[in-house]
Amino acid sequence: MKLTVKKYKEQVIEWPKSGCHIMAQYDDEKIIVYQAYRKEIGEFAVNNQYFGGQFSLSRMTWIKPNFLWMMYRSGWGTKEGQEVSLAIHLKISAFRNYLLNAVYTSYDQTEGISHDEWRSELENSSIRLQWDPDHDPNGVKQERKAIQIGLKDNFIKSFAQDDILFIEDISQFVKEQYEFVKNGQLENLSTPAEKSFVFDDEMLNRKLKIITEYAHGQ
Template identity: 40%
Template structure:
């Protein structure tokens, strides 16, 4: 089984998650320090604590509609609440006794959890799995209004790291990466998420 571990940049009170948006959504969010229209509260939004996973997904902030990399600092209470409500996007037999049990749980889930291959600096898929959390329209107000503590623009950092990589300066690129480390999970919560014990 590939290791599944929540790794993140966090402190006693907060955890940083990443999202990539077009400037039309990101600029008002940065200006207000919170998500405001045209950010949508009527569809699922995905948050990821892995910086490199989002870099691979967004092309270092160069793909259309993903030009701005936001670091969203949310409360640990909010993050833990989201995890406590999460249901995996696949019927993991270590979590569910049957496919029907999973279908029933997933049908009513306010939060989805997905495990995707972690990425290297070069974007290659790695064996460890990185967590991705999908917040449905039923809970997105809590994320936008209650959990979010601050929003920062990490696009310049993403571009700077990418330039170092393009020049072959891998050591300098690594030095600039956010300091992510294992996030503590209670055993019962790790089981619910299908995380590696």
Template identity: 55%
Template structure:
């Protein structure tokens, strides 16, 4: 597994406790995001290292750079249709492009001015932005907010093939770590190393309402 992990209990001492943060594992070349799929889609992606087959290019797909938010969403890989968990190593320049294009999924007057402006921006954008409560390993809400990005139209075609460095199957790792959560043994829980991601464009950071 190329995903870099560390002790959950050690990491939470360093993570911000509240505010809007893009928590992610990244370096100069890439940013890791997570998705969960049914076997027909997930296994195709693992084998071919791109999204095809039963993967739909006509539906919006959501990516999550925050590991524990993904685990909350897919029930640690136990929800139907989300059994295969993928760590998608994206080109950093692609992730930056998504952030630069992103439009909030709900109206923000301080950013868009009028509701009509926001509606037009949503209609014309291929990237949707949503902030949700982050969660701990047991699924409890935190004060910190976690980001997810919805991708569609021209951008989903780029995401499916061109923007990907590696698609990594982390299903077995998730199954192992889930046992520690179920048994309330967080001392043994390992999660991907994550730190707050700051976009290159300061105007993008302001528009995303990052802390």
């Protein structure tokens, strides 16, 4: 497994407790995002290192850079159709491009534009953006917000074929760590090492409501 992992208990004391944060594992070249699929789609992606086969290019796909938020959504890989957990090593340039072109799914999260302007942008955008409450390993809602990004049309095609550096199946790791969660042994739980990501672009950070005091990214 190419992911760098660290004890959850060591990480959680360093993570911001509230506000909008892109919690992720990243370097100068890539950022890790997560998805969960049924076996046919997940195995095709890992074996071919791109998304194809039964993967739909006509439906919006959502990516999540926060591991525990993905685990909350997939039930630690136990929900039907989400049994295969994938760690996708995504080009940092593609991630930035997605967010530059993203429109909030809810008008309540936008600032500085009218409802009609937001509606027009939403209808003409191929990328959706929303902040949702983050969750701890047991699924308890946190004050900190986690980001998810929805892609469709040309962006989903670019994501599926061109924007990915590496796809790995982390289902066994997820299964092993879930045993610690179920048994109340969080002291043994390891999760991908994550820290707050920000862009070297203040306008983009403001659009995303990111608090920039924690880290610097791309």
